[in-house]
Amino acid sequence: MSERKQEVLDAVLKLMVAEGDGFSVAAVARAASCSKETLYKWFGDRDGLLTATVRWQASKVRMPKLPQDKLTRDSLEAALNGFAENWLTVLTGDLSIALNRAAVSHAGSGKSRLGAIVLTNGPFAMRQRLAPLFEAGRAAGLLDFDEVDTACRTFFGLVVADTQIRALLGEDRRPDDTEIRTISATAAAHFMRLYGRG
Amino acid sequence: MSERKQEVLDAVLKLMVAEGDGFSVAAVARAASCSKETLYKWFGDRDGLLTATVRWQASKVRMPKLPQDKLTRDSLEAALNGFAENWLTVLTGDLSIALNRAAVSHAGSGKSRLGAIVLTNGPFAMRQRLAPLFEAGRAAGLLDFDEVDTACRTFFGLVVADTQIRALLGEDRRPDDTEIRTISATAAAHFMRLYGRG
DNA sequence: GCTGTACCGTACCGTACGGTACTCTGTCAA
DNA sequence: TTGACAGAGTACCGTACGGTACGGTACAGC
Numbered sequence: 001m002s003e004r005k006q007e008v009l010d011a012v013l014k015l016m017v018a019e020g021d022g023f024s025v026a027a028v029a030r031a032a033s034c035s036k037e038t039l040y041k042w043f044g045d046r047d048g049l050l051t052a053t054v055r056w057q058a059s060k061v062r063m064p065k066l067p068q069d070k071l072t073r074d075s076l077e078a079a080l081n082g083f084a085e086n087w088l089t090v091l092t093g094d095l096s097i098a099l100n101r102a103a104v105s106h107a108g109s110g111k112s113r114l115g116a117i118v119l120t121n122g123p124f125a126m127r128q129r130l131a132p133l134f135e136a137g138r139a140a141g142l143l144d145f146d147e148v149d150t151a152c153r154t155f156f157g158l159v160v161a162d163t164q165i166r167a168l169l170g171e172d173r174r175p176d177d178t179e180i181r182t183i184s185a186t187a188a189a190h191f192m193r194l195y196g197r198g
Numbered sequence: 199m200s201e202r203k204q205e206v207l208d209a210v211l212k213l214m215v216a217e218g219d220g221f222s223v224a225a226v227a228r229a230a231s232c233s234k235e236t237l238y239k240w241f242g243d244r245d246g247l248l249t250a251t252v253r254w255q256a257s258k259v260r261m262p263k264l265p266q267d268k269l270t271r272d273s274l275e276a277a278l279n280g281f282a283e284n285w286l287t288v289l290t291g292d293l294s295i296a297l298n299r300a301a302v303s304h305a306g307s308g309k310s311r312l313g314a315i316v317l318t319n320g321p322f323a324m325r326q327r328l329a330p331l332f333e334a335g336r337a338a339g340l341l342d343f344d345e346v347d348t349a350c351r352t353f354f355g356l357v358v359a360d361t362q363i364r365a366l367l368g369e370d371r372r373p374d375d376t377e378i379r380t381i382s383a384t385a386a387a388h389f390m391r392l393y394g395r396g
Numbered sequence: 397g398c399t400g401t402a403c404c405g406t407a408c409c410g411t412a413c414g415g416t417a418c419t420c421t422g423t424c425a426a
Numbered sequence: 427t428t429g430a431c432a433g434a435g436t437a438c439c440g441t442a443c444g445g446t447a448c449g450g451t452a453c454a455g456c
Contacts, residue, residue, distance in 0.1 A: 004403095020306035024443060035404045040445065100363075101306040107368030108218030108299040115368035122367070123360045153359045154388065161355030162321045165298075165362060169320070170305030170313035190352065194388055202433095222413060233434045238415065 001056070005042060008032040009056040012049060017094045021102040025049070047112045054099060054114055058121040061090070063129050068136040073196065076137050077188050083133075084159040084184035087126065091164050092174045100168055127152040144197040151195055158187035199254070203240060206230040210251040215292045219300040223247070245310045252297060252312055256319040259288070261327050266334040271394065274335050275386050281331075282357040282382035285324065289362050290372045298366055325350045342395040349393055356385035 011032035015023040025046055029036045043049040064086055066079050090096055100118060107115030130152050137143035145151040163183075167174055175183065209230035213221040223244055227234045241247040262284055264277050288294055298316060305313030328350050335341035343349040361381075365372055373381065 020308075021303070022307050025445080026443075029405090033404080035406085036444090037405090037446075037448095038403060041403090046444065098306070100367075101302050104299050104366045105219070105303040105306070107366065108296065108303070109220050110218075110368070119364060119367045119369055123364055150384070154356065157355035157357070157359030157385075158352065159355070160360070161351045162358070166317060166321055168302045168305065169298075169317045170308070171317055186348070187355075190392055193392060223415080224413075227435090231434080233436085234414090235416075235418095235435090236433055239433090244414065 004034075005052075006056065008034060008039070008042075009053045012053040013057060013095065013098075016053070016098040016102060020098060021050075021105055050102065050106075050114060051112060051117070054103070054117050057095070057099060058117065061121065063125065066129060066133045068132055071136055071140045071142060073142050073192070073198075076133075076140075076142055077192050079133060080155070080191060081184050081188040083130070084155075084187050085180055087159060088163065088175065088180045088184060089177075091160065092167055092180075097167050100164070104168065123156065126156065130155060142197055143195050145195050154194060155187070155191050158190050159184065202232075203250075204254065206232060206237070206240075207251045207254040210247060211255060211293065211296075214251070214296040214300060218296060219248075219303050248300065248304075248312060249310060249315065252301070252315050255293065255297060256315065259319065261323070264327060264331045266330055269334055269338045269340060271340050271390070274331075274338075274340055275390050277331060278353070278386040278389060279382050281328070282353075282385050283378055285357060286361065286373065286378045286382060287375075289358065290365055290378075295365050298362070302366065321354065324354065328353060340395055341393050343393050352392060353385070353389050356388050357382065 008028070012023075012028055015027060015031055019027075025036055025039060028049065029039055039049060043052050064082065066083065067075060100122070103114045103118035106112045127149070131148050134143060134145070134148050134151050138145065143151070163175065206226070210221075210226055213225060213229055223234055223237060226247065227237060237247060241250050262280065264281065265273060298320070301312045301316035304310045325347070329346050332341060332343070332346050332349050336343065341349070361373065
């Protein structure tokens with residue numbers, strides 16, 4: 001992935017945030033100061049451009065590392081809290097909203113793999129990050145659950161709840177930082193009450 | 199709303215389920231055996247047709263009545279359980295998925311009020327239904343919470359979690375009836391553990 | 397200097413679709 | 427019987443956009 005291509009993809013990201021999935025290829029060329037022909041040469045067609053953009057964004061996201069050893073009840077809850085804050089902040093960001101909207105639309109018309117990509121880098125990635133922490137918590141005698149998947153599901157629900165779908169549906173109001181902190185703390189505490197041991 | 203118009207709108211609903219928001223007005227005319235001109239006369243433009251369709255569907259949905267008096271801890275939890283089952287069933291249905299996809303797309307391009315309508319008949323309606331039950335539960339000394347809104351949020355999260363967004367993003371697998379029952383029972387039980395009194 | 401390559405800018409083509417106009421047919425009331 | 431009207435079917439128009447073609451420019455290697 002050359003420097004120039006990344007510039008183009010970042011331009012696409014900006015366009016998606018600004019006007020959603022409806023942007024034209026001509027608009028991309030204009031915004032990125034490149035020719036349409038080059039775009040088609042590089043990415044094949046509009047879907048290829050979109051897919052490359054989503055992959056490019058996904059490759060930029062790095063989730064925070066979670067501690068897995070020397071866990072105490074407090075450090076575990078703190079880790080959950082931090083994870084929740086980070087997750088909520090990303091989720092309510094303009095970029096995430098725009099990408100998820102595009103992915104949802106495309107999953108409907110079913111003519112590209114955008115939905116699957118976002119699914120992999122969204123909910124599934126969250127679970128993959130979370131599961132080891134939960135296992136470690138169980139191994140340390142801090143958590144009690146049968147299915148790690150159920151625990152992940154519950155945690156997702158407590159953290160995100162209807163925040164994401166409301167944002168996707170265009171609700172103006174979005175939680176600010178302090179509200180995110182409150183929600184995250186509550187979610188982490190609730191999770192510990194449901195799955196904590198002792 | 200005449201009989202004939204309702205037939206047309208039902209045809210639109212079917213089309214949306216079958217091929218998402220991307221259907222053409224010509225396809226609607228074909229499917230409903232009416233002329234395009236009639237469609238434009240009745241609904242103004244494509245957005246009007248879409249909006250009327252979503253409103254029509256919303257008017258068909260009737261949420262189950264919730265008991266609010268003679269509450270016991272068991273009847274309250276049972277009511278929550280039933281509500282959750284119903285909600286999850288609707289939410290994972292093809293129709294709901296299709297409508298929510300369309301609403302999300304339109305909220306992105308921001309050229310119609312679809313998002314707001316679905317928001318009103320989705321998350322907001324759920325909260326409005328739930329809030330009185332929670333208040334009654336608190337009045338009966340069965341629940342303990344400060345903000346009814348927070349309680350609603352938690353309940354939504356426990357019930358829906360990432361089920362809806364995953365379905366919207368096109369995940370093949372959807373919970374069947376028995377899984378929905380399991381999830382709902384767990385959610386209701388968890389909610390009672392978090393907010394129940396005594 | 398010569399040639400090939402990569403790329404920009406833009407003109408262009410085909411098509412799909414929203415929206416309109418017009419014709420034809422059935423219905424109903426006077 | 428006839429006139430008015432509603433609505434089906436269809437032809438048509440304008441436009442937006444995906445995708446292609448091509449001319450022009452900068453630059454690298456020889």
